[in-house]
Amino acid sequence: MQFIFLGQKWIGLRTIIMRLTCMFSFILLFGAAGLVVFIHLQDPEDIVHQQTPGIKYNMGHQQPKKDCASSNNQNVRRKNSAEELAMGNQRSSLYPPANAPTKLQSTDRKQNIIFVMKDHQKKDAETNPIGLHKRRRRFIIKKSPILIAMNSSSLNLPMLKSEDRNNNWKSLYQIQRERKRIMRDTCSKYKSNNRRIITPYHVSRIFVEDKYRILYCEVPKAGCSNWKRVLMVLNGLASSTKDIQHNTVHYGNYLKRLDGFDRKGIYHRLNTYTKMLFIREPFEKLVSAFRDKFEHPNNYYHPVFGKAIISRYRVNASKEALRTGSGVKFKEFIQYLLDVHRPVGMDIHWDHVNRLCSPCLIDYDFVGKFESMEEDANFFLHLIGAPQNLTFPRFKDRHSNEERTTTKITQSYFAQLSPAQRQHSYDFYYMDYLMFNYSKPFEDLY
Numbered sequence: 131m132q133f134i135f136l137g138q139k140w141i142g143l144r145t146i147i148m149r150l151t152c153m154f155s156f157i158l159l160f161g162a163a164g165l166v167v168f169i170h171l172q173d174p175e176d177i178v179h180q181q182t183p184g185i186k187y188n189m190g191h192q193q194p195k196k197d198c199a200s201s202n203n204q205n206v207r208r209k210n211s212a213e214e215l216a217m218g219n220q221r222s223s224l225y226p227p228a229n230a231p232t233k234l235q236s237t238d239r240k241q242n243i244i245f246v247m248k249d250h251q252k253k254d255a256e257t258n259p260i261g262l263h264k265r266r267r268r269f270i271i272k273k274s275p276i277l278i279a280m281n282s283s284s285l286n287l288p289m290l291k292s293e294d295r296n297n298n299w300k301s302l303y304q305i306q307r308e309r310k311r312i313m314r315d316t317c318s319k320y321k322s323n324n325r326r327i328i329t330p331y332h333v334s335r336i337f338v339e340d341k342y343r344i345l346y347c348e349v350p351k352a353g354c355s356n357w358k359r360v361l362m363v364l365n366g367l368a369s370s371t372k373d374i375q376h377n378t379v380h381y382g383n384y385l386k387r388l389d390g391f392d393r394k395g396i397y398h399r400l401n402t403y404t405k406m407l408f409i410r411e412p413f414e415k416l417v418s419a420f421r422d423k424f425e426h427p428n429n430y431y432h433p434v435f436g437k438a439i440i441s442r443y444r445v446n447a448s449k450e451a452l453r454t455g456s457g458v459k460f461k462e463f464i465q466y467l468l469d470v471h472r473p474v475g476m477d478i479h480w481d482h483v484n485r486l487c488s489p490c491l492i493d494y495d496f497v498g499k500f501e502s503m504e505e506d507a508n509f510f511l512h513l514i515g516a517p518q519n520l521t522f523p524r525f526k527d528r529h530s531n532e533e534r535t536t537t538k539i540t541q542s543y544f545a546q547l548s549p550a551q552r553q554h555s556y557d558f559y560y561m562d563y564l565m566f567n568y569s570k571p572f573e574d575l576y
Contacts, residue, residue, distance in 0.1 A: 336492075337386065344404055409498075413540050431455075436454070437455035439473070444459075483562050483566070556570065
């Protein structure tokens with residue numbers, strides 16, 4: 131009887147062990163399956179970006195890049211190089227129709243395109259016709275990194291001529307040295323430069339002028355339209371900045387971008403051309419962008435940004451406002467800007483200069499300011515040996531009858547916000563304030 135009892139206990143114990151083993155195996159299988167599903171659903175951009183620092187991947191069906199003052203960005207595409215060659219003998223007339231169809235291409239650009247489609251979606255599509263409409267295809271554009279040494283520019287700021295050293299040019303030269311020093315010190319203090327890796331993404335906002343060997347980083351709402359006009363004149367595309375229309379500046383594709391060159395071409399220009407950017411007081415730049423994009427009719431920013439902002443931040447919004455996206459208030463715009471879960475992404479018109487131009491990666495030779503635009507711009511043109519009759523244009527590119535955004539106008543907009551919102555806005559642009567030595571716009575900010 132004792133042996134029978136022990137045998138029954140052993141059988142029961144073995145049964146329990148087998149059940150536990152089965153449960154443990156089931157848990158392992160379930161976890162593995164969950165991991166496979168998670169990896170399968172993960173965005174390829176996130177996976178590769180985490181594993182390979184310094185390599186930038188752009189997804190296929192992205193919103194096209196928007197130039198600094200374009201009001202109809204989504205309907206205008208750039209001409210490809212073939213069209214440029216076809217127009218080579220017609221440069222005396224630089225005014226293509228505003229609605230002329232163009233293509234967002236560059237034959238110089240070297241890209242490896244990898245097509246990715248989820249296997250389970252493919253099977254669903256084969257077994258279910260409805261699945262054909264649910265397939266998600268992703269195009270990953272792989273761009274190789276470019277390694278450069280810290281402060282590798284062999285050119286730096288052009289030297290003053292002997293006849294210039296006793297006049298106003300000398301003081302402007304010292305101002306440039308001080309601006310560069312502050313920028314470098316800020317980068318050294320707050321940014322890690324252990325990996326000096328520059329991708330084509332970092333130079334995507336930089337325009338190239340090969341004749342005078344200039345690289346210009348475009349900062350929207352800081353005189354970029356007129357700077358493009360100047361570069362076109364320097365390149366021989368027009369005889370005067372006054373002759374170049376707005377659509378030609380932004381949609382004509384007459385100026386090359388640095389990311390359109392191959393790796394060798396980018397490296398060569400970064401190390402031998404004069405690199406410059408012009409910046410603006412962050413709050414004034416922000417208000418200028420808001421006035422331009424939301425207080426005037428705009429068939430891109432109203433439906434894309436306006437509708438999302440009104441839908442999320444306006445209580446009891448009218449059907450008309452939700453339908454058109456018009457009438458966004460400045461306070462609603464700030465709510466969107468400061469929201470970590472924005473209903474729609476960032477835009478170059480209110481993005482940080484630090485992100486647009488990467489001044490901690492690219493050693494800019496000249497840093498101009500919108501507030502002293504005429505003096506700084508003409509000094510730069512003097513340094514590079516531009517024709518003496520070429521001066522920076524003074525005219526306002528858009529809404530010419532409207533007063534420019536000033537400090538007084540900016541303060542009137544920010545007066546609509548609470549002290550906390552003003553503080554958070556300042557924190558949002560803190561690096562730009564610090565890097566370019568702008569003082570606090572309000573006394574109550576800390």
